[in-house]
Structures are given as C-alpha cells and as structure tokens.
Amino acid sequence: MTSTRRPAAVLALAQGRTTGQAAKSAGVSGRTILRWLDEPSFHQEVTDARTELLHLAVGRLAAASTKAVDALVDALDNERGQARVQAARTLLDACLALRESLDLEQRLAALETAENDQEGRR
Known part of the structure; x- marks a missing residue:
C-alpha cells in the first residue's frame, strides 16, 4: 500500500x-x-x-x-516596426544570455579541473 x-x-x-x-x-x-x-x-x-x-x-x-x-x-x-524591433531585441538578449551561460560553464569546468589537479598532487 x-x-x-x-x-x-x-x-x-x-x-x-x-x-x-x-x-x-x-x-x-x-x-x-x-x-x-x-x-x-x-x-x-x-x-x-x-x-x-x-x-x-x-x-x-x-x-x-x-x-x-x-x-x-x-x-x-516580415514584420514592421515595433514587432521587428522586439524580435531583434529578443534574439540579441537570448544570444547574450547564452554566451554568458557558456562562459560561466567553461570557467566552472576550468576551476573544477584545477581543483582536481591540486587534489591529485596531494
């Protein structure tokens, strides 16, 4: 049950x-x-x-x-005016957020590798 x-x-x-x-x-x-x-x-x-x-x-x-x-x-x-500007902003914001996320992921991986290397030397 x-x-x-x-x-x-x-x-x-x-x-x-x-x-x-x-x-x-x-x-x-x-x-x-x-x-x-x-x-x-x-x-x-x-x-x-x-x-x-x-x-x-x-x-x-x-x-x-x-x-x-x-x-x-x-x-x-295909759109005009405000819709086109909004689409462009949305795309640019998404690209920037993705870039920041990828950079952070790479930095974290590098830190983890460095930490593992230090632990391996002990």
Missing part, C-alpha cells in the same frame, strides 16, 4: 505542491508526508525527481527553441 503511495507523494512534492496537496494526491495523511520528509532517503527521492523533471523541461525547451528562433527570424524579415 505504502509502496504505491510514496512515489505519488514524491512526484507531487517534486512538482512543487504543498504537503497537504501531496498527501491528497498520494492518498495519505499530511502527518505521513511530514514523517516521510524527515527521512533523508525520501527527501533525496523528492530532490532526484525534481531534478529529472527539470531535465525533461530543459529538453523540451531545447527542442522548441529552434522553432522560436525561426519565428523571430521570420519576424525580422
């Missing part, structure tokens, strides 16, 4: 629902949810489920991003 209810509670909490909402969707009491949350393994299950949901969302965003860019580029070519 608990084995089928616990995953439902994990999913509900990972999706950002309250403990009361998670209890209702899992068919358990709110006290049960609070008791489970005191268990490090349950807390880790919620964290892992949330991470997986975020990975799925990022994958869907990445898949849709080419359509979004195509629409913006089309607006640059």
Whole structure:
C-alpha cells in the first residue's frame, strides 16, 4: 500500500505542491508526508525527481527553441516596426544570455579541473 503511495507523494512534492496537496494526491495523511520528509532517503527521492523533471523541461525547451528562433527570424524579415524591433531585441538578449551561460560553464569546468589537479598532487 505504502509502496504505491510514496512515489505519488514524491512526484507531487517534486512538482512543487504543498504537503497537504501531496498527501491528497498520494492518498495519505499530511502527518505521513511530514514523517516521510524527515527521512533523508525520501527527501533525496523528492530532490532526484525534481531534478529529472527539470531535465525533461530543459529538453523540451531545447527542442522548441529552434522553432522560436525561426519565428523571430521570420519576424525580422516580415514584420514592421515595433514587432521587428522586439524580435531583434529578443534574439540579441537570448544570444547574450547564452554566451554568458557558456562562459560561466567553461570557467566552472576550468576551476573544477584545477581543483582536481591540486587534489591529485596531494
């Protein structure tokens, strides 16, 4: 009984629902949810489920991003005035944000490599 209810509670909490909402969707009491949350393994299950949901969302965003860019580029070519300016701003903002993200990722990787090298020398 608990084995089928616990995953439902994990999913509900990972999706950002309250403990009361998670209890209702899992068919358990709110006290049960609070008791489970005191268990490090349950807390880790919620964290892992949330991470997986975020990975799925990022994958869907990445898949849709080419359509979004195509629409913006089309607006640059076919729209007038304010819509065209807004499309250009959106594209430039996205490019800058992506560039910053990639730079940060590279810097973090370099720091991790340097830290690993130092630990290897000890």
